[in-house]
Amino acid sequence: MTAGVQVRGVSRRFGGKAAISDVTFDVEQGEVLGLLGPNGAGKTTTMRVMTGYLRPTTGRVVVGGVDLAEDPVAARQHTGYMPESSAVPTEMTVLAFLRYCARLRRLPRAHRQKAVASALRQAGLGGMADARIGTLSKGYRQRVALAQALVHEPDVLVLDEPTAGLDPRQVTETRELIAKLGRTRSVLLSSHLLSEVANLCRRVVVLDKGRVLAVSDVASLTAASGTRLELRVTGDPARVVQIVTAMTGVQEAAVRGDMVVVKGVGVDLGQRVAAAVVDAGIGLLEQRVASSGTLEEAYLNLVRE
Amino acid sequence: MRQAVTIAARDLRATYVSAFGVGCTAAFAALAGVLLVFDLRGNQARLDLWFSSLFIALGLLAALLAQRAFAEEERAGTLELLLTAPVRFWQIAVGKLLGVCGVLLVAIVATIVCPLLVSSMGNPDAGPIITGYIGLVLVGVGFLSLGLAVSAATPNPLVAAAGTAAALVALWLAGVLAGGLGGRLHVVLEYLSPTSHVTGFLRGTLAVADVAYFLSMTLVGLVAVVAVLGARR
Numbered sequence: 001m002t003a004g005v006q007v008r009g010v011s012r013r014f015g016g017k018a019a020i021s022d023v024t025f026d027v028e029q030g031e032v033l034g035l036l037g038p039n040g041a042g043k044t045t046t047m048r049v050m051t052g053y054l055r056p057t058t059g060r061v062v063v064g065g066v067d068l069a070e071d072p073v074a075a076r077q078h079t080g081y082m083p084e085s086s087a088v089p090t091e092m093t094v095l096a097f098l099r100y101c102a103r104l105r106r107l108p109r110a111h112r113q114k115a116v117a118s119a120l121r122q123a124g125l126g127g128m129a130d131a132r133i134g135t136l137s138k139g140y141r142q143r144v145a146l147a148q149a150l151v152h153e154p155d156v157l158v159l160d161e162p163t164a165g166l167d168p169r170q171v172t173e174t175r176e177l178i179a180k181l182g183r184t185r186s187v188l189l190s191s192h193l194l195s196e197v198a199n200l201c202r203r204v205v206v207l208d209k210g211r212v213l214a215v216s217d218v219a220s221l222t223a224a225s226g227t228r229l230e231l232r233v234t235g236d237p238a239r240v241v242q243i244v245t246a247m248t249g250v251q252e253a254a255v256r257g258d259m260v261v262v263k264g265v266g267v268d269l270g271q272r273v274a275a276a277v278v279d280a281g282i283g284l285l286e287q288r289v290a291s292s293g294t295l296e297e298a299y300l301n302l303v304r305e
Numbered sequence: 306m307r308q309a310v311t312i313a314a315r316d317l318r319a320t321y322v323s324a325f326g327v328g329c330t331a332a333f334a335a336l337a338g339v340l341l342v343f344d345l346r347g348n349q350a351r352l353d354l355w356f357s358s359l360f361i362a363l364g365l366l367a368a369l370l371a372q373r374a375f376a377e378e379e380r381a382g383t384l385e386l387l388l389t390a391p392v393r394f395w396q397i398a399v400g401k402l403l404g405v406c407g408v409l410l411v412a413i414v415a416t417i418v419c420p421l422l423v424s425s426m427g428n429p430d431a432g433p434i435i436t437g438y439i440g441l442v443l444v445g446v447g448f449l450s451l452g453l454a455v456s457a458a459t460p461n462p463l464v465a466a467a468g469t470a471a472a473l474v475a476l477w478l479a480g481v482l483a484g485g486l487g488g489r490l491h492v493v494l495e496y497l498s499p500t501s502h503v504t505g506f507l508r509g510t511l512a513v514a515d516v517a518y519f520l521s522m523t524l525v526g527l528v529a530v531v532a533v534l535g536a537r538r
Binding site for chain 2: 048051052053054055073074076077079081083085087088089090091092100101103104105106148
């Protein structure tokens, strides 16, 4: 799959301090890539560099095949950006603002009306076209900010906390829209909601203190964070602890009441533990996954290191 | 250029949708009326003193209008959308200047009632009035252009307005200082000061040097805006 965006060795310094250092990742066409990190990790700085709002101190960004440093206007033409602030001019109506954005983004006159109508529909602003933005709730202003990112039908979408401040119904609708957009475009999404990233993104980039800690698919990241199994056996539980402790990927095994609790990593951990217990001639009454690795655990483990 | 006009149209509309635009225009027109009362020479249909005072008032107007162009927009959070759009910095600079110039022109046109009033009571010389208004436009555009450069350099609208006023005062001071100096320094400082370039407008003349001065000021301001926008990245 061709990369919609290539970020290569990007660093950005403010004075003597590096906000981001040597950040490298791709956003493929037809994927939603999650950008995770604690506050101050450099997520917004990374997005601002990708959209041309900030110039990288070192490194390069290529958007839709166009080097951002060589031709920033052409690169920005490929990009739809929804900043974290989602600030939109309050004195304009929704329709007037989107028309303004369409003109600013060089949409030909013949296509503007259709493009604006499409952006209104996709962002769920169907009945709001004539409303003054200043009279809208925060959630609807956020939708206007999303609509302006979509109006010129860009190949690449950079969305900084797109569901922050939305009510649950709006969050669901926005996530469905992002998932749909991600099928054909390159979408970079930052969010503090790990569940949202886990649901929408196949791959994530984890940032902390300006550095990339991991670029991985969500499944591998969560599998690496560990699984907790609870076993009930007919034989001696202590014997089970002895057997499983020696297995690769098992971090801890202990008897808890009438159960054996096993903690370990690996997508096939449950299968291997069950096979090992049965092979040892011990009757396995029940084995259940008490908790599988979550993105939250994986993320916290990464940023703690 | 089309995108510059798009930006200008949006800014002009935004200024007059709010009380700010109407207020600035009305205040400038009212000030012009008050100045007319004080600046009319006894029994003489002459407006040179009045235009002289208006040139100074333009400095205030420029400081107020320019601070909205970038600093106010940055404070509101909408500047990031403009700076990440596929628009070149010079288009943004020209668009912003055209937008504030639209307000300037409306404010200047609103003062026409003053010379019309004088014309109804006397027989003023039309030449200085025409060159006076051309001068107001040239001076205003030049001041606004400098103000935009200051506005682009700070996220604080108050600092932008104060900075613009300070820059214009500094230019005026150059003329004051020139009076006490001789030689080449006197020539340079006198040339830098806008005061020495408005005298011709008041007399009814449009000297190429004076027009070139204010056009150059406008160009310097625009170049400075582009440089500041590039540097802030």
